[in-house]
Amino acid sequence: MDLELRHLKTIRTIADAGSLTKAAARLGLAQPALSAQLKRIERALGGRLFERGRFGVRATALGEFVLDRARVVLPAISELQQEAVRFGHAGDRMAGFRIGGTHGPLLGGLVDRLATAYPGVPVTTFTTWSEREIAASVAAGRLDFALVGACGESPAPEPERLTWREIAVDPVFVMLAENHPLAGRREIGLGELAAEAWADVPGDGCFADCFTLACARAGFTPVRVYETDTSSCIHLVQVGRAAGLCRATLPTTPGMVTRPLAGTPLTWRHLVGWHPGTPAADSAPEVVAQARAAHAEAAARSESYSAWLADRRSTADPGPPGAVDYP
Incomplete structure (x- = not known):
C-alpha cells in the first residue's frame, strides 16, 4: 500500500x-x-x-x-x-455568488436580495452546521463568502486568512409552546426555566458552553439539552417537550412563541467573511450591505424582536451592539 x-x-x-x-x-x-x-x-x-x-x-x-x-x-x-x-x-471576475451559511433566516434573505439586485448572476449556496467548515471552504477558494454566527465576543473562524465584517448582534431568545405558563410574559428570566428541558441546533463554536455558564449564573444546571435541526427544535417546543434557544429573528410558527430572556444573558453575532486575495473582495461591500438589509428585514418581521427593540429605544438602552444601528 x-x-x-x-x-x-x-x-x-x-x-x-x-x-x-x-x-x-x-x-x-x-x-x-x-x-x-x-x-x-x-x-x-x-x-x-x-x-x-x-x-x-x-x-x-x-x-x-x-x-x-x-x-x-x-x-x-x-x-x-x-x-x-x-x-x-486571480484574473477572473466573479461569475456568481457562492455563499456558505448555517441555519437561520438570514441566508435566505441574503440570497433573495442578491438574486433581485443581480438577476443575471447565479447565486449558489452551501449549508452545514459547522462554521469552521464554511470558513475553511472560503479560505480554500471553494466558496466566495461565509455567512456565519459567533457566540458573544468569540472570534470568527480562520481570522488569519479571512476578512470579517459584523452584520448585527442579536439577543438570544427562548421559544416556548403557546400554552406555556410563561408564554404571555414580555420577557422571561432564565432561572424561571430551570425545570425545562432544552432544544438547540448544533454547531462547533462555544455557544453550548456559554449557555451552560449562563444557566450556572442563574442558579441551575440544564436538565437535558436536545441538539437537533431547527424543525425538530420547533416541534419539541410546540408539543411542550422542551424550551428552545433561538436567534431573535427566528420567525414564529403556529403553536409557539419567542420571548426575550431578561438581562440578555446570551448574544449572537452575524458575520460575513471572505478571502482578501480573491475576486470576491471586490464584491464584499455590496454583500455586506445586502446582508445587513436582510437582517433588518428579518428583525422587522419578528413581532417579539420588534417589541424588544422598541422597549430598548424607550428606555435609552440600545441593547447588544449592532442590534439597532447598522454602520
Whole structure:
C-alpha cells in the first residue's frame, strides 16, 4: 500500500483525539474500520505508530517521527491547494455568488436580495452546521463568502486568512409552546426555566458552553439539552417537550412563541467573511450591505424582536451592539 495524504490525516486525527473511538467519530468511521485502516498504515510504514492502553493511545517513537513530518506536509499541501485555486481565479471576475451559511433566516434573505439586485448572476449556496467548515471552504477558494454566527465576543473562524465584517448582534431568545405558563410574559428570566428541558441546533463554536455558564449564573444546571435541526427544535417546543434557544429573528410558527430572556444573558453575532486575495473582495461591500438589509428585514418581521427593540429605544438602552444601528 502506498502512503497517501488521507493516511497522514488519519494518523494526525488519532493523535489529536487521543483514542481510536474519538478519532473514528471525527472521521465518520466505525471504530473497527479505523482500527483496520491503522493496521494497514502501520504495515506500510514498518512498525506500530501508537501504543493502545486503558486511557487511549500514545504515539510510539515511530509515530512521533511520522507525526512530525505530517505536521509539516499537511499544512503545506493545504496551502498549495488554496493558493492554486486563488491563482487560477486571480484574473477572473466573479461569475456568481457562492455563499456558505448555517441555519437561520438570514441566508435566505441574503440570497433573495442578491438574486433581485443581480438577476443575471447565479447565486449558489452551501449549508452545514459547522462554521469552521464554511470558513475553511472560503479560505480554500471553494466558496466566495461565509455567512456565519459567533457566540458573544468569540472570534470568527480562520481570522488569519479571512476578512470579517459584523452584520448585527442579536439577543438570544427562548421559544416556548403557546400554552406555556410563561408564554404571555414580555420577557422571561432564565432561572424561571430551570425545570425545562432544552432544544438547540448544533454547531462547533462555544455557544453550548456559554449557555451552560449562563444557566450556572442563574442558579441551575440544564436538565437535558436536545441538539437537533431547527424543525425538530420547533416541534419539541410546540408539543411542550422542551424550551428552545433561538436567534431573535427566528420567525414564529403556529403553536409557539419567542420571548426575550431578561438581562440578555446570551448574544449572537452575524458575520460575513471572505478571502482578501480573491475576486470576491471586490464584491464584499455590496454583500455586506445586502446582508445587513436582510437582517433588518428579518428583525422587522419578528413581532417579539420588534417589541424588544422598541422597549430598548424607550428606555435609552440600545441593547447588544449592532442590534439597532447598522454602520
